[in-house]
Amino acid sequence: MSKNILFAFLFLMGAIPSIAQKNYQVQSPNRDIKVEVTVADKVTFAIVQDHSEVMNSAVSMTLQGGEVLGANPKVLKVTKTSVDKEIPSPFYKKDVVKDIYNEMQISFQGNYGLVFRVYNDGVAYRFTTKRKEPIVIADEEAVYNFPSDYKTFTAYVNSTKPTFEEQFFNSFEQPYVNETISSLNDKRLKILPLLVDLGDGRKVCITEADLEDFPGMFLNNETGKTSLKAVHAPYPKVKEQGGHNQLQMLVKERENYIAKTSGTRSFPWRAFIISRNDKELADCDMVYRLASPSRVNDISWIKPGKVAWDWWNAWNLYGVDFRAGINNETYKYYIDFAAENGIEYVILDEGWAVNKKADLMQVVPEIDLPELVTYADGKNVGLILWAGYWAFHRDMENVVKHYADMGIKGFKVDFMDRDDQEMVRFINEASELCARYNMLVDFHGMYKPTGAQRTWPNVINYEGVNGLEQLKWSPKGYDQVIYDVQIPFIRQFAGPMDYTQGAMRNAIKKNYNPVNSEPMSQGTRCRQLATYVIFDSPLNMLCDNPSNYKREPECTAFIARIPTVWDETLGLDGKVGEYITMARRSGDEWYVGGLTNWDKRDITVDLSFLGEGFYEIELFKDGINADRAACDYKRVVMPVPEDRQLKVTLFPGGGFAGRIERR
8 A cells, every 4th residue: 555545544534533523503592602512423512602612511321231322323313493482480489480492402313312402591401212111321421521620619418428329318408618620529429509600700500400210410520620520329229217217218239220210201401500690590490491391280279388387496485384395285376376477387397206116197195186287277377297208208198198188288308318219209209199189398308409399389398408407506617697698599599498597596606606495597687587588488487486486576577478489580689609689579569688798788779670659668677786786677667769779788697678569
């Protein structure tokens, strides 16, 4: 072979990959965001905003037996569609969600595909399969590569144990670290949502949506690299009862796959919300849009509202003539308090069922549930029961039917602490079963929401947040105030939060101490009021005890009146970790609120959304001595300024809240 022929041969061989490579694009409706998909020996995609790459990744799915969906792919068909519609959202932060996007579906030889959706505020993609027989998924691969070593807001799993297997048991409620991608601890998994700061005010938040019959996704990094890799918990193989009061199932051994599932299905969305400023993150509907539509035909019985709650305040009543505790007299007092203030529910938290039996049919002798239900019904108050995961799951239909027949309105299910495929299946099965019996569900001890509040609207709340309960035991130095001005931009955009606010004992930074039976909040009284405006929670707690609320009639009246679902929500201003202001409308009333970190802050709240007319505001703001006595506040009723610019001073750890009416 001559040198010229050999050179030509080698040139052609080297050119084959580029000849075989195919490129596909889809843009957002406003053309600001673009997804570029490359199909060669594997499938890769890049997200581009304003001609600047946000991130890129190769994606694939490995089946048991070695077949890799996405390896040496052959495109059969590419379909593009545009959608512009509205989604009714009756138990959400707005009554209608606009769903506007461009979509590209790529079908590959081998009966699988990829779907990309591009919105004006982000991107989502998912795998699909069309196979007759069930399939076993060994892993889903994705490595999200960023062009620079950006700062992140990252929450690790709870566990610091050395193996990922030990870290998959996790309560999903850790505070955030603000570190670069490469400097994150690669020995600890990261929970979603995770926020990456792209600079110039832009950020991208990573999460997932429409999670069904598949494990949830963690992320992990590799030291020195600017990439985040998807990690999933393998399917449980060996379990044993244990954990908190024998109410959990602890995984002792796992399979070598992550899911066994239907061969024809759509897999969870991987979502990337891209913002130009932080306030856009505080009012994002991406997860709700991506969720499957409601499967509950009749929703007339679903009633969001507020809850008088017992556990945070340790049943620690005073000024009563009975011994407070887990007994009917105490719960009748909570019911009376709820009825007097128009509060819709009372929760009987842990303690009403016999301890360490994992049997919800065994009620402690101090509690007569039928009597309490009758008493509460007469006061127009509903009762919700706390239930440990295994006690609920092991006899689920009998438990739900029994208590639905009794007149209980729902369950607060706790201590799942996993998101492997088995647990995700339980969440959907429990949601469907409770809907069938007209029962609400509040999932506590739970991974972040992924849209089930749209699919199962009786799923009224989720935890997956480092809420106020932490202040019952967290030592001095723990910082809830900073966390409070992070979660509206990160965790909250995934869905509602069972944060459980409402403390009437309040402490400045140096005065905070954990007191389990008489807990206090960090920050000011007005901060607690503001969280009812800032935090999404269709089933929202009054965490303190009725005795304390009765001593604070002004604050209690404001909390009791505030809605828990909304017709409209506006992110007004804010910066992650520093401050936030928001406005929400219910009917003809507007509510505004704001939080700051430990910095004193003079802010101007733009109320121009009100339009023309005369408005009056009932305003709760930090008192002049709130930096010394956190309970100090001032309530004023005044006209909204004609220029619609409301000036408020927030003290360290402070906040403000206001109710606006047209006059």
